[in-house]
Amino acid sequence: MRREILAEIIANETRIIVLEDGRPLDIFIERESKKSIIGNIYLGRVQKCSKGISAAFVDIGLKKSGFLPLRKGQRLNEGELVKVQITRDAYGEKGPQLTQELSISGRFLVYKPSGNKVSVSKKILDDNEKRRLVSILGCQTVQEECWIARTLSVGVGELELKSEIFNLRRIWNILETNFAGKTYPGIFYQEISPVIKTLRDHVAVDVNRIVISGVDDYTAAKNWCRNFAPEISKIIESYNGQISLFQKFGVQEFVDDLLENKIMLPSGGNIIIEPTEALTVIDVNSGANLDGSISYDNALMTNLEAAKECCRQIRLRNISGIIIIDFVKSENADMWCKITNIIKGCLAKDRVPARVLGKTDAGLLEIIRKRSSPPLTEIVCQPCKFCNGNGYEAQPEFLIFSIIADLRQMRDCHQGGVVLVEASLDIINCLQELYSSGKEMAIAIGIGCLLDYKVDHNLPCGKYQISYNQM
Template identity: 35%
Template sequence: MESLILINVTFNETRAAVIEKGVLSELYVERKSKPRIVGNIYKGRVGKIIPGMQAAFIDIGLEKSGFISVEDIHEDVFSDFFLEEDEPQTSKKKSRHPIQDILREGQEVLVQVLKESTGGKGAKLSSYIAIPGKYLVLFGTVDIVGISRRIEDKEERKRLISIIEKYKPKGIGFIARTASMGREEEEIKQDMEYLIRTWEDIKRRAEEHRAPVLLYEEPNLYIRAARDLVSKEIRTIIVDSREAYEEISNYISSRFPDSDIKLELYTDTIPLFVSFGIEPEIKKIFEKKVWLKSGGYLIIEETEALTVIDINTGKYLSGSNHEETIFNINIEAASEIARQIRLRNLVGIIVIDFIDMKSKQKREEVFKTFLGALKRDKARSVILDMSPFGVVQMTRQRTRESLLKTLAEPCDHCGGMGYVKSRETVCYEIIREIKSLMDRPNVGRITLYANPSVVETIKELEGENLKKLEETYGTKILFSPSEREVTDFEIRVEQ
C-alpha cells in the first residue's frame, strides 16, 4: 500500500499523520493554544546563575525563563550560539570553564530552544545555533562539514561532502540530512543559499533589537511536515484545508521548484482521517492494551519516571512447542513496539519486558528485529542489549511530550494515577463532528450536550470560528451544558 502524509486542519488545531505502507506510524498534533517553541531562536537576557548546578536562567520573553547548562554554552564568544543536533556526527563541545566565568547576569545572548517547557520547568536552551533546511542543517559558529549517520554509502557521502565544501562559506558549518541522499547538486545548493540568508537575517535582527526578543520561529506543522517528513519513500501529501494547501504549495514551489512531491487537496465530505481509517487508530492511543494480529497483546504503562512495555501471549496458540510460541509472539511484538514508540512518541526511559526465552540465539534475533524496526525512527535513542531475562532498556530523545500527555490530562477520580482525554481534545472531536454534520442537507439546528467545562473550552478556543461556521452554512449551533463525564457528549440535529 502507498506511503503518504495526511494533514487535517480544524480551525486552531492541526494534525499530521504519517502512513507507511497503509499503517499509521507517526502522529503530530499542534494547537495554537499551546504553541510549539522547539527550534525557535531568541535573543535572551541572563538571569540567575546557579554555580552548584552549573546552569543559568535566561529570560526569553516567555512566561517562564528558560534554563541553560554549562555544556550547552559555546565559549568562543560571549554572544553565544546554539547547536541542536538533528542528525549530525558531531558531539557537543565540552565546557572547560565554570558557568559563572562564562556568563554574567544581565548579559544578552543568542539561544535556541532544545526542549519544550514541561512539568513546571522552563524550556531547555543552548547557545549553539542550528537551522534545519530540507537537505542541510546550518550551524551558526561551528565550521564543520558532516553527513547524516543514516547515509551509509561511501560514494554518496563523498559526493555530498564535495558539494558542501564547494559552496560553503568560511565560519559556518553544514550537515547533510538523510533527505539529501541522491538529490541533485543544484537542489542542495539552493537549500544552502536559503539557510545562509536566514542566518544572516537572524544576526541582523539580533543587532537591531534588545533582549528578550524572538529572532527566528520554526514554521507551523504542515510546513514542517513538507520539509521534514517527506522522504524517498513518502512523496505524497494530502491536506484537507485550502489555506494550508496553498501555503504548502507556495513553500514547495519557492524552495524546491524541481521537487517531485505530490500535493493533493482533499475535498470529500467524509473527513480525511475518517476516510483513511486514522480516527479509530488515534482512539487506541488512550488504551494501555494493544492487540497483536496473532492474538497476543502489549501493555503500555506511561508514568512520570519511565514507560514500561510488557508482552503477553493472550490468545496466541501457534507454534510447534512452547518455546516456538513465545519466540513467534516476541518477533511480532518487537515490530509493533517500535511502531508504538514512534506513534505515541514515547520518550525518556523505556523498559521493554519480552517474554522470557531460554535460547540466546532467539533472544538475539528478537533484539535484531526490534533494532531494525526502530531504524525508521527520527528521534535519537540509546539502546542496551537484551538481558538474559528478555528485558531491553533504552532512552529516547525528548523534544516534546508524549502523544498521550499532549491529548490527555490527569484523571480527577484517581488522583492523577491515570489519564483521560483532555478538554481540548474532546473540544476538537466535537468540532470535527459538527463540521461533518453541517455538510448534510437540510440541517437547520445543531445542539451540543456536554460537560460545562467542555462547553466553556469550545467557546473560549473556537467561539469566533463556530460563529463563522454558522454564517457559512446558515445553521444554528446551540450549547446545552449538562452534568456528564468530560469525555461524554451528544450532538442532536434538527431540520
C-alpha cells in the same frame, strides 16, 4: 510501498499522519495552546549561573526561564545578552532547554554560522556518497560556516544543494539584521509551521501523495515548495470536502487508538503501555496465542510480533526517556538475540535518536529515546477526575477536533432545525472559548441550522453526543 501524508487543521489544532501502505508510520498533533517552540531562536538575558550543574538560567521573554548547559570552562555573567535556540520544549516544572549553537534546517542541509566543519548524517552509510557530499559542501563553505548533510540529501544534485545553501544563508542574514541593536529578550526566528515542517523533514522521493485541508495551509505549503522543494509541488492536493479529511481516508481510528493503552497483536497476544513520571513500561502478554506447538514457539511468536509493535507505538506516540519492555519467557539466549535484532533494526529507522541499553538483571529490555517534544499522551490525555489521577481521559481540546468534524459531516444533511451538542462542562467550556455562541460556531463551520450547547453531567468521561431536532 506507497507513502502518503494527510494534514488536517480544525479550529486551533493541526493533525498530521504519515501513512505507509495504509498503516500509520508517524502521527503529529499540535495545538495552538501547546505549540512546540523547538528550533525558535531568541535573544536572552542571563538571570543566574549555577556552577554546581554547570548551567545558566536565561530569560527569553517566556513564562519559564530557559535552561542553558554550559561548555567546560565557559563563563557567563548575570545580565549578559546571549543568542540561544530551543532544543527541547518545557514540560512539567522544567523550562525549555537551550543551546548557543544556533542552526537553521533546510530540507537537505543544516546550516550553522560557526563551527568551521562539514559533516554528514550518521544514517548515511555509503562511503562514496559521504565523500561526494563533503566535497560539494566543502567547496561552498565560507569563513567559519558549518554544514551538515541530512539523510534526505543522498543522491541530491549539486545545483539543488547550492540552491538550498543560498536560501539558508539568506534566512540567516535576515536574522542577523533583526538581532542588530536589540537589548531586550525576545524571539527573532520562529520555526516553520507543523505542516511545512513535515514536508521538510519527511517528504522524499518515495512519497506518492500529500493532501492538506484548508486553503491557507495549502497555499503556504505551495509557496514553501516554490523555494525549497519545487519537485514535490505537483503531488500536493487541497481538500475541502464535506466530511473530515481523516474520516474521508478512514484514518481517524488510528488517532483515536492513541487513547488506548492495550494494543492487540496478530496472533492473539497484546502489549500494554503504562507511562509513569520516571519511565514508560510496556508489558507483553501472550493472551490467546496458542498456535505454537510448545511454550518456546508460542513465546517466540508473541515476542517477535511485540518487538515490532513496541517500536511502532514508541514512534507513533513519541514515547521518550527510559522505556522498559517485559517480554514473555525471554530467558533463552537465541530468542533474546532475535528480539534485540528486531528492536535495533526498527529503532534505526526512527527519526528520533534511540538505542537499546541492554538486558537488566531482572530480564527486562531497556531502551532510551531522546526527548525533544512532549509525548502524544501529554497532548491528547489528562488525569482522570474520577479516579484521583490513576487513569487518563481525553483532553477537552482533543475532543473538539472530533466534534467539529462530526458537525461538518452533518451540515448538508440538516437544513433548518436545531443541532444540540451535549458534553461535560470542561468540553462545553472549551467550545465556548473557541466560539462564544452556538450561532457563531454554526456560521464558522458552515452548518445551515441553529446550534446549541448543553452540559450533561451524566455522560462518561471523554464522551459527547450530537442530536438534531426539527423546528
